[in-house]
Amino acid sequence: MKDFVIRNKNNIWYGIFPALERAGFIHACSCRLHGDSAIVPGTLNLALHVGDDMEMVLHNRKAFAEAVGVEASCFTTCQQIHGSKVVQVTEDLIGSGAFDFATTVSETDALITNIPNVPLLLFYADCVPVLLADTETGAIGLVHAGWRGTVAHITFKTVAAMVEAFGTNPQHLLAAIGPSIGSCCYEVDDVVREQAKGYEEFFLDKGDGKYQLDLWGMNSKQLKEAGVSAENIVVSGVCTNDNYRLFCSYRAEQGKTGRMGVCLCAATR
Ligand SMILES: [Zn+2]
Numbered sequence: 001m002k003d004f005v006i007r008n009k010n011n012i013w014y015g016i017f018p019a020l021e022r023a024g025f026i027h028a029c030s031c032r033l034h035g036d037s038a039i040v041p042g043t044l045n046l047a048l049h050v051g052d053d054m055e056m057v058l059h060n061r062k063a064f065a066e067a068v069g070v071e072a073s074c075f076t077t078c079q080q081i082h083g084s085k086v087v088q089v090t091e092d093l094i095g096s097g098a099f100d101f102a103t104t105v106s107e108t109d110a111l112i113t114n115i116p117n118v119p120l121l122l123f124y125a126d127c128v129p130v131l132l133a134d135t136e137t138g139a140i141g142l143v144h145a146g147w148r149g150t151v152a153h154i155t156f157k158t159v160a161a162m163v164e165a166f167g168t169n170p171q172h173l174l175a176a177i178g179p180s181i182g183s184c185c186y187e188v189d190d191v192v193r194e195q196a197k198g199y200e201e202f203f204l205d206k207g208d209g210k211y212q213l214d215l216w217g218m219n220s221k222q223l224k225e226a227g228v229s230a231e232n233i234v235v236s237g238v239c240t241n242d243n244y245r246l247f248c249s250y251r252a253e254q255g256k257t258g259r260m261g262v263c264l265c266a267a268t269r
Contacts (some may be wrong), residue, residue: 061259189210
């Protein structure tokens with residue numbers, strides 16, 4: 001079976017990881033097909049922070065929620081500032097940012113929770129979504145990892161936060177890396193490499209101070225360092241820049257794009 005498959009329900013298209021689904025975790029990585037947006041008309045932008053028409057975004061979110069089978073009013077979001085702060089979603093935070101950006105969990109790039117059926121929702125256009133699912137306790141983590149968050153070890157820190165908050169044994173974690181920019185298309189310069197000590201192996205030297213950077217590899221390394229088994233790490237292998245007609249890509253569209261949403265719910269155990 002493939003590690004990542006595309007589905008369609010009610011004309012809403014999204015990708016899922018069969019391994020996560022088999023373990024009982026509701027999740028989805030939205031495609032940009034259909035929907036409505038004032039930024040890129042006819043696309044399913046799910047983010048409120050990119051200057052889009054608010055009514056259109058909320059309509060898109062409702063359609064996405066219905067297709068995935070979650071409650072749109074419970075979407076719990078965070079501000080995503082390319083930092084490395086991890087916040088535990090407790091009852092009082094459910095629905096943060098569901099209907100307006102002002103109430104989103106501030107200055108945070110990863111959320112964890114053990115409350116079942118609360119859809120965490122983070123937004124991406126080339127940055128790396130890392131989905132974490134504790135098959136023993138049902139707890140989850142959802143990470144937004146661009147290069148800045150990755151060099152700040154956000155994925156490692158999110159696993160550590162789950163260990164601390166829920167007693168997660170990393171050996172029981174399933175980890176999935178969603179559609180995002182691949183090393184095939186991600187050129188960076190010395191500024192990035194100088195801040196990525198210990199990750200030199202993921203920079204392919206192109207000469208003239210340019211490198212192709214493998215963020216999937218960097219985040220996989222952090223997962224393993226945090227105790228996740230290599231066989232429990234699934235990579236979608238989908239490059240958003242190559243597949244910008246299906247997923248949102250900041251690079252492919254020169255910044256004029258919406259955001260895809262990745263949704264993940266904790267499971268009942
Ligand atoms: Zn690519």
